[in-house]
Amino acid sequence: MSLSLPNPFQSWFEKLASRSTLGGQEREAILRLPGHATQVQSNRDIVHLGERVDHASLVVSGLIGRFGQNSEGQRQIIAVHIGGDMADLHSVVAPDAASALQALSVTTILKVPHSALREVARRYPAIAEAFWRESVVDAAVLAEWVVNVGRRDARTRAAHLLCEMACRYEATDSDLGLSFDFPATQVHLADMMALTAVHVNRTLKALRDDGLANVRKRTVHILDWNGIVAAGEFDPTYLQIAKPANDNGSRLEARPRSLQVGST
Amino acid sequence: MSLSLPNPFQSWFEKLASRSTLGGQEREAILRLPGHATQVQSNRDIVHLGERVDHASLVVSGLIGRFGQNSEGQRQIIAVHIGGDMADLHSVVAPDAASALQALSVTTILKVPHSALREVARRYPAIAEAFWRESVVDAAVLAEWVVNVGRRDARTRAAHLLCEMACRYEATDSDLGLSFDFPATQVHLADMMALTAVHVNRTLKALRDDGLANVRKRTVHILDWNGIVAAGEFDPTYLQIAKPANDNGSRLEARPRSLQVGST
DNA sequence: GGGCGTCATTAACATTTGTTGGGCGACAAG
DNA sequence: CTTGTCGCCCAACAAATGTTAATGACGCCC
Numbered sequence: 057m058s059l060s061l062p063n064p065f066q067s068w069f070e071k072l073a074s075r076s077t078l079g080g081q082e083r084e085a086i087l088r089l090p091g092h093a094t095q096v097q098s099n100r101d102i103v104h105l106g107e108r109v110d111h112a113s114l115v116v117s118g119l120i121g122r123f124g125q126n127s128e129g130q131r132q133i134i135a136v137h138i139g140g141d142m143a144d145l146h147s148v149v150a151p152d153a154a155s156a157l158q159a160l161s162v163t164t165i166l167k168v169p170h171s172a173l174r175e176v177a178r179r180y181p182a183i184a185e186a187f188w189r190e191s192v193v194d195a196a197v198l199a200e201w202v203v204n205v206g207r208r209d210a211r212t213r214a215a216h217l218l219c220e221m222a223c224r225y226e227a228t229d230s231d232l233g234l235s236f237d238f239p240a241t242q243v244h245l246a247d248m249m250a251l252t253a254v255h256v257n258r259t260l261k262a263l264r265d266d267g268l269a270n271v272r273k274r275t276v277h278i279l280d281w282n283g284i285v286a287a288g289e290f291d292p293t294y295l296q297i298a299k300p301a302n303d304n305g306s307r308l309e310a311r312p313r314s315l316q317v318g319s320t
Numbered sequence: 321m322s323l324s325l326p327n328p329f330q331s332w333f334e335k336l337a338s339r340s341t342l343g344g345q346e347r348e349a350i351l352r353l354p355g356h357a358t359q360v361q362s363n364r365d366i367v368h369l370g371e372r373v374d375h376a377s378l379v380v381s382g383l384i385g386r387f388g389q390n391s392e393g394q395r396q397i398i399a400v401h402i403g404g405d406m407a408d409l410h411s412v413v414a415p416d417a418a419s420a421l422q423a424l425s426v427t428t429i430l431k432v433p434h435s436a437l438r439e440v441a442r443r444y445p446a447i448a449e450a451f452w453r454e455s456v457v458d459a460a461v462l463a464e465w466v467v468n469v470g471r472r473d474a475r476t477r478a479a480h481l482l483c484e485m486a487c488r489y490e491a492t493d494s495d496l497g498l499s500f501d502f503p504a505t506q507v508h509l510a511d512m513m514a515l516t517a518v519h520v521n522r523t524l525k526a527l528r529d530d531g532l533a534n535v536r537k538r539t540v541h542i543l544d545w546n547g548i549v550a551a552g553e554f555d556p557t558y559l560q561i562a563k564p565a566n567d568n569g570s571r572l573e574a575r576p577r578s579l580q581v582g583s584t
Numbered sequence: 585g586g587g588c589g590t591c592a593t594t595a596a597c598a599t600t601t602g603t604t605g606g607g608c609g610a611c612a613a614g
Numbered sequence: 615c616t617t618g619t620c621g622c623c624c625a626a627c628a629a630a631t632g633t634t635a636a637t638g639a640c641g642c643c644c
Contacts, residue, residue, distance in 0.1 A: 122463075124463055124464070124466060124467035124470075124471070125464070125467060125555065125558070128553075130471045130472075131471075132466060132467045132470045132471045134463045134466050134467070135463075146456040146459065149449060149452050149453040149456050150453060150456050150457070150460070150560070154460050154463070154557065154558045155463060177449075178445060181442060181445075181448070184445070184448050184449075184452070185413060185441075185448075187452065188413050188448070188451065188452040188455060189413040189414060191452060191455050191456055191459060192410040192413050192414050192455055193414070194459060195410065195455060195458060195459040195462055196414070196418050198459055198462040198463060198466065199386075199388055199398045199399075199418070199419060199462060200388070200389075201466050202388060202396060202398050202462065202465050202466050202469060203388035203389060203396045203398070205466060205469050205470040205514070206388075206396045206469040206470075206514030207388070207394045207395075207396045207514055208394075209630075209631095210630080210631075241590085241591065241592090242591075242592065242593095243591080250469070250470030250471055251631075251632090252631075252632055252633080253591095253592090254592095254593085254594085254631095254632080254633080254634095255630090255631060255632070257592065257593060257594080258593095258594090258631095260592095261593085261594095272592095289392075291389065293418065294389075294418050296414070473600075473601095474600080474601075505620090505621065505622090506621075506622070506623095507621085515601075515602090516601075516602055516603080517621095517622090518601095518602080518603080518604095518623085518624085519600090519601060519602070521622065521623060521624080522601095522623095522624085525623080525624090536622090
């Protein structure tokens, strides 16, 4: 299980460095960033809708959801963030929150001042570019969510979400590919997938009955990776997760349907 | 109608400058960017899925859609871009296209080399930040689309889309607030709203019958702005469109439901 | 150890949206 | 002028998902 949470900035840096070229100086600058640790209870706002923030939130452990503007009680989770994710890096350039950030479980975050982030970005252009690229990757995930919610039926949608989370958890710890703690209730899942909670229940039952995945007690067990990838029409390229150097480090066989990341 | 398309870079610069602080030098740098004009026929790809591009596409006139990865024939439009939009600025930091770009009507674009964009970003940190911010605003629009597709019924969804487009067209030309050319077919609209074309037809008829909007012949006429804003639960803040200096320049009364952009 | 709240589960029924199939008008090509 | 295509429009029926309501399991607090 490795001794989780070594230094939150460490794992964030690794994620940045897997997508952007960053040197030793940049590494030092990231690792020396200031941060204020905070623990948040389940279903409590981390950032309120419309609030102007002066810091970004790095998730240390737990689970965070970004909630879209709900009109008449209807909520929609726009994105989720797990340990190692900077949940609102974009707030550095857009401090007026257009959506709320809420803990989906007991979560500990590190509040990182915008001023410090701007400072490292100003000083190291490679970091500025890496920050921009992270925002772009977040947008790519968002785009995939539009497709998921818009054009896939409940079963496919659920399978796709589970595949995405499996890949993301595995990227933080290669042990977590097929079995990971995902502390979201069925109501939360409903808000992610744009379904009702009871239909989520029906759908998860179907996946369980088909031997694809067991989502229970806030833990996800993938029982048949190839099966659930097929059921979810899942292609991980949009996540822009670099392949681990030793490719048997991954329990998850990528199976792109139509495109391959260029390797030149 | 103003003499449309003065200099495409001019209108793009104005949009950038409305959200970011850019000075005279930055202005010059943007205006002097190189660009290769191209005309694209309706329903032709501008960027293919998986293609690696070395330029971004600035829309001069017409309409462009970004298409999500469709699995089994099902298509989903993730975003649309009108004149004055840089359709894939994000490709500068993520050149492998995760989604296709397609013209929805006869469209003319300006291909701007990534090298030139990187150059101005490297040279002017304020431009680098402005580019990042544009990507963040695009992501905010995407987030709103997730909500729209996920949590609003067909009627609300259509009204919301029309409101969004009205605001965006008006931002490019204040005459275009209540009546604008929107050359998307009902099939395109279906792909934007995650409905079938026949249900789009039903829905537009309902909006017409209710005296809210007339969408016909690829032209949109908003008949009752307050009515359609209410029907679409529309709050324009996510678009991050600055208010014009003389506030009676706008035919569109913003009517935020729950939050106001900070004005300090 | 009992009571209480949250979460998961299921059933019966209601509603929205999709599907199929057809017709009509505009327009371009022959 | 004829034919074919495309886009819009509509109706009848089918399927997916939402709604409401009830129950049981579990953990927490007093």
